[in-house]
Amino acid sequence: MSGRDVLIVEDDEAIATGLSLNLRLAGHRPTVARDGDEALARVDAADFDMVLLDINLPRRNGLEVLQAIRASDNVVPVIVVSARDGETDKVAALRLGADDYVTKPFALAELLARIDAVLRRAQPAHAGDAAPVATGDVLTFSDVTIDLAQRTVTRGGTPVKLTHLEFELLVFFVRHPSQVFARARLLAQVWGQNAGSPRTVDNFVGQLRKRFEDDPEDPRHFVTVRGSGYRFDP
Amino acid sequence: MSGRDVLIVEDDEAIATGLSLNLRLAGHRPTVARDGDEALARVDAADFDMVLLDINLPRRNGLEVLQAIRASDNVVPVIVVSARDGETDKVAALRLGADDYVTKPFALAELLARIDAVLRRAQPAHAGDAAPVATGDVLTFSDVTIDLAQRTVTRGGTPVKLTHLEFELLVFFVRHPSQVFARARLLAQVWGQNAGSPRTVDNFVGQLRKRFEDDPEDPRHFVTVRGSGYRFDP
DNA sequence: GGACTTCTGTCAGGATCCGGTCATGGCCCG
DNA sequence: CGGGCCATGACCGGATCCTGACAGAAGTCC
Numbered sequence: 001m002s003g004r005d006v007l008i009v010e011d012d013e014a015i016a017t018g019l020s021l022n023l024r025l026a027g028h029r030p031t032v033a034r035d036g037d038e039a040l041a042r043v044d045a046a047d048f049d050m051v052l053l054d055i056n057l058p059r060r061n062g063l064e065v066l067q068a069i070r071a072s073d074n075v076v077p078v079i080v081v082s083a084r085d086g087e088t089d090k091v092a093a094l095r096l097g098a099d100d101y102v103t104k105p106f107a108l109a110e111l112l113a114r115i116d117a118v119l120r121r122a123q124p125a126h127a128g129d130a131a132p133v134a135t136g137d138v139l140t141f142s143d144v145t146i147d148l149a150q151r152t153v154t155r156g157g158t159p160v161k162l163t164h165l166e167f168e169l170l171v172f173f174v175r176h177p178s179q180v181f182a183r184a185r186l187l188a189q190v191w192g193q194n195a196g197s198p199r200t201v202d203n204f205v206g207q208l209r210k211r212f213e214d215d216p217e218d219p220r221h222f223v224t225v226r227g228s229g230y231r232f233d234p
Numbered sequence: 235m236s237g238r239d240v241l242i243v244e245d246d247e248a249i250a251t252g253l254s255l256n257l258r259l260a261g262h263r264p265t266v267a268r269d270g271d272e273a274l275a276r277v278d279a280a281d282f283d284m285v286l287l288d289i290n291l292p293r294r295n296g297l298e299v300l301q302a303i304r305a306s307d308n309v310v311p312v313i314v315v316s317a318r319d320g321e322t323d324k325v326a327a328l329r330l331g332a333d334d335y336v337t338k339p340f341a342l343a344e345l346l347a348r349i350d351a352v353l354r355r356a357q358p359a360h361a362g363d364a365a366p367v368a369t370g371d372v373l374t375f376s377d378v379t380i381d382l383a384q385r386t387v388t389r390g391g392t393p394v395k396l397t398h399l400e401f402e403l404l405v406f407f408v409r410h411p412s413q414v415f416a417r418a419r420l421l422a423q424v425w426g427q428n429a430g431s432p433r434t435v436d437n438f439v440g441q442l443r444k445r446f447e448d449d450p451e452d453p454r455h456f457v458t459v460r461g462s463g464y465r466f467d468p
Numbered sequence: 469g470g471a472c473t474t475c476t477g478t479c480a481g482g483a484t485c486c487g488g489t490c491a492t493g494g495c496c497c498g
Numbered sequence: 499c500g501g502g503c504c505a506t507g508a509c510c511g512g513a514t515c516c517t518g519a520c521a522g523a524a525g526t527c528c
Contacts, residue, residue: 163513165514165515196516199516203515203517204515227525
């Protein structure tokens with residue numbers, strides 16, 4: 001897809017430049033407006049393919065800006081960004097003709113996906129140039145299913161109870177299959193800075209084996225690599 | 235969340251009825267199409283929340299169907315199911331705008347999890363393009379009914395009194411089911427920028443439990459995910 | 469093959485962290 | 499001034515986690 005012209009209306013410097021950078025990476029041509037007046041001026045001046053509109057703005061509320069845009073019969077797609085998930089804001093924005101609504105803090109990937117979706121809807125894209133597409137937030141191996149959003153795990157359809165760190169370790173393993181990790185590395189990656197003793201890792205691997213190996217004595221997924229650490233094989 | 239309309243495109247009778255049955259058990263409303271032409275006709279005719287699309291089809295290849303769906307600017311979520319594990323198919327499917335990809339033979343639990351994930355992801359976007367919302371918009375779960383316009387809540391027909399923030403939190407949960415949220419995230423989303431202490435969230439969740447759980451000691455809807463936050467299960 | 473060394477699996481005690489609950493106090497609005 | 503509403507901190511019980519010890523397995527060297 002050849003890039004599109006996107007207007008970012010955002011007064012927070014950090015967010016604005018961050019978004020700008022990412023949109024450029026995605027192949028678009030972003031422009032930034034710092035407040036409501038500037039936004040309206042730019043929308044009138046140039047022909048944008050879409051507008052990313054923060055609600056909290058100096059000089060003019062984002063909703064006012066949206067209203068002004070639509071009042072001038074401009075149908076440019078608008079995604080409204082707000083810090084609050086409040087009912088009123090959302091309903092108001094959609095009523096005023098917003099195309100989508102995102103609340104801060106947003107996952108960057110989500111926002112980019114929505115931008116793509118809105119652009120795609122607004123202007124039918126040609127068949128080969130679709131975006132990378134996110135894959136589901138579900139991980140699997142063998143008969144085990146991990147739902148990251150729900151933070152639930154099932155094995156053969158029946159739910160498995162895991163503690164916080166057990167879950168984290170499991171996810172790390174499944175995301176890095178067939179790779180040997182030293183205990184120290186696992187401590188750093190999963191436990192974070194204040195790492196504990198290497199013995200801790202053993203305990204947790206033991207738990208995972210108890211819960212996911214057919215025969216915990218003879219593990220096929222959570223394999224010990226003597227002298228080096230552990231490896232996960234799907 | 236009330237069930238969703240799912241179109242199953244699958245020529246194998248046994249698989250089709252099996253999936254259909256399971257989706258119905260999961261609370262959705264499945265429809266089956268036997269070949270590519272029928273699939274396209276049904277997609278055009280009705281408004282599905284997602285499509286489960288087999289690649290090997292009589293009359294038309296699944297990828298052709300997907301291409302046709304996207305060509306008509308339809309952004310309905312699509313999960314592609316294929317017997318072949320080929321990378322090429324997968325890449326092609328994702329390029330054409332598939333939302334996820336599963337290879338046969340699949341674990342039923344995995345497929346169901348992926349369907350849930352895709353529906354979950356699609357939900358907010360749909361709220362956006364699915365019309366003005368506004369008056370008469372009602373959310374429900376279990377025997378609870380939430381009237382957004384009136385800002386009233388009833389449980390089993392009898393009205394429940396909620397404070398402002400209790401209502402906002404409830405709506406947020408019901409709008410984002412089966413997803414774990416950290417306290418900080420809830421504070422940001424529901425309370426707004428000037429977030430308070432995490433303890434506040436506990437108190438409000440406690441209130442919701444008192445009002446909507448049959449047994450507040452053993453909550454089934456407003457679930458604690460120790461170490462991570464809270465999750466709402468309808 | 470046998471003995472020594474090194475490493476890993478396991479267990480249980482105790483420290484620690486986390487979440488539910490309650491009470492207090494501020495705030496806003498009537 | 500009074501009454502909801504909301505934020506905060508303290509407290510407690512319980513889940514979870516860390517650690518050290520020990521035994522047994524695996525590897526090594528002769």
